[in-house]
Amino acid sequence: MTSPDDEALARLRELLQIPTVSHADESLIDWQPFDDFLDAVERLYPRVHEALEREVVDGHSLLYRWAGADVADPLVLMAHLDVVPVVAEEWEHPPFAADVVGDGAEATVHARGAIDDKGALVAILEAVERLVVEGFSPARDVYLSFGHNEETAGGGARAIVALLAERGVRPGLVLDEGGAVVDGVVPGISVTTAMVGVAERGVMTVRLTAAEAGGHASTPPRMPATVRLARAVDRLHRHPFPVRMTPPARALFATLAPHTRQPLRWVLGHLAITGPMVARALTLAGAETNAMVRTTAVATELSGAPGENVLATTASASINIRLLTGDSIAGALAHVRRAVADPEVEITLRHGSEPSPVSPWRGEQWRRIATAVADELGHEVVTTPYIQLGASDSRWFTVISDHVYRFTPFHLTRAERDALHSHNERIRVDVWLRGIGFYRALIAAS
Template sequence: MDTAAVERFRELLRIPTVSHTDPAASDAAPFARFRDTLRRLYPLLHAELEGELVGEHAMLYRWRGHAPDAPLVLMAHCDVVPVVPDEWTHPPFDAVLTGEGEEATIHARGAIDDKGSLVAILEAVEALVGEGWRPARDVYLAFGHDEEVAGLGAPAIVDLLRERGVRPALVLDEGGAVVSGAVPGVDSETAMIGVAERGVMTLGLTAREAGGHASTPPPLPATARLARAIDRLQRHPAPVRLVPPVRAMFRTLAPFAREPFRSVFLNLAVTGGLLARVLPRFGAETNALVRTTAVVTELSGADGENVLATTARAAVNIRLLTGDSVTEATERARRAIADPLIEIDVRHGSDPSPVSPWRGEGWRRIATAVGSALGTDVVPTPYLQLGASDSRWFTAICENVYRFAPFRLTASERDALHAHDERIRVDVWLRGIGFYRDLLRLS
């Protein structure tokens, strides 16, 4: 175990860089402390690379190579989602280390999402600078500070790079991981490299009425009208289909699948429709691969238990499948609800990202680093990222944008993201450093 690297990681995990949807609830002090700690822990990097603050707390570093064109951009974000401490087995910002050997595990908010990648990148760069190594072409480190709230840090970095005429050859952000058993019929370890990500939007649903005392309710009060609208949405999900990144994933994994999955994956021209209809039965992740999903995440009604709500509201979080759009999803919701007295408004939304190629130089570099650092038996495959990331902003200046975190994650470890007991195994994290080192050497 590289004890020094692990202790640096734990120190940074202890800084509660929590981002909130309400800017007034955010505390700037931890972000300033995080930057100060980076300068102390990584002195060689800060001596060699040119660093600047972008926006409020986003960080951009430039590592000058032998040539400035076609640079590599390594992305991560330092902010984390809020916690409910009582739900955690270990305090979420203590970075508790448990176990020994292969079972050694760090428990902390941000251990995977996304300080795991951020600190692994820093460790790789610090080591290479210490060796006197210099990249063939420029390398940028782009660290956002408000990714978890779809904020302004990453867009500001992209705007700055565009103004300076920077056109990256390759951008790599957080995303899929090294997993096994995530694709039906495939037992091999797979490196799920996101070539695209779904769009994200929120619809607001509002029902209104005159109000009054709860002892004399009308036939269809605002809360009941809203509940009916939500039920109709639930009973009319978006249609299923196989989009190009998902088709590419199944074709790539077909040789490693057991029967009958192998035959199904090899003959998608015939079996694609059936596969799309069956995949939702395998769980939430495979359902999200084949359809635009919608779920109600917030509800509000009256202020008192004996008062009729004059306004009942719901927030619907929608994740758009490749090829879908904010406009289409809004109209689909309007048709499903079929109630002109339900007000529907788009609070915010962005369409799905463009699809990056799963062939060519950029893809080859990532796949090569997967093999050298994580194992030649790991199968790199294109993947449709289900969540949104800061990388979507970089598609405006780069055609080769990928989403991959070089960590072996179990299903329970993936489930802990944005939930309690987030954690990462030490040996898994250390191997991730090796991936970034190898990828940088290929730049």
């Protein structure tokens, strides 16, 4: 006889096996898996669909409303059903088989989307299904917002926000994917932390383009377009954005300071004095801590000649820039122009969004999250604010709510975090099951 946890795991595996892969070029998307996913959710969670109102928005995004005793200040729980593409040959287990490997506490589900972000989506549905079965009725309205293209355009979430705004809905608390429960993410601090994003960095793409006449590769000019482009990329790399300690970063270290030993406790407790030194040290401590204290820029896509023996008439590079709270698109463009310092390299903004507003890390909404963390994930876990390093669909909700947070209630190792958007994405079964309890507690407290 199967247990409720076994049944929940079976539903997770079934939904992970549906390859809802999104692409920036939507003409490349196979929409049948998305239709299959929506149908499977409706079949697997019958009580959710009896108790909640369901709408399909923008083709494949899902919006649910669970009517509460009060329509004011509703709770919005977010996730997304699309996943990034895979290179199947790189995986130890087939990326859409959702194989369970190991036993007991070591049992792990291997699949694209296990963490990003079907794990959260299914955990939310499991929490709601169980509460409905128990006869629970929320004090406030509860919305479930599941976007279908978070990994690309985010159009589904934007359409949901527009719909809610049109209806006059102003959420009291929005929770999307983001930080996790982690160990040792900050050097010198060993306490387990629940990293709750109170803001997220802006994101923009800049295109660097160098041009030349072209011709045969056997007679290259003194400064080929590819060399000019390479020099521009190198200059930008050697002139990074300035280091700065933002208010959320200061709050992070102030929260963690009491859990450290001297002299680090004094250093983190006196950031008004030590802030610049700490910020510089964080740039050397790793990629994650570096991204906490500066706007980052990195060349991603490169293009040049169409053949190996042909001079490129144009050579170009896409620069992905993540804007730290307090920085701006205009300021970042000015920095890129100063760093490249070459009028022969064209610099164009492809697209961009400014950093999100900062949500408060005090007050009722914050306490609801922190209490659910302590009660379901461990009283030893310290809930702390931080700046979300990646972009999420939650950024669209900041126009209708002042309390938008980013937290995924899973205790993840560094290796598990590194597998996001890479091969061998996976989540431990017991970690995922505890996440269901978090969402259940948060809904019950709402």
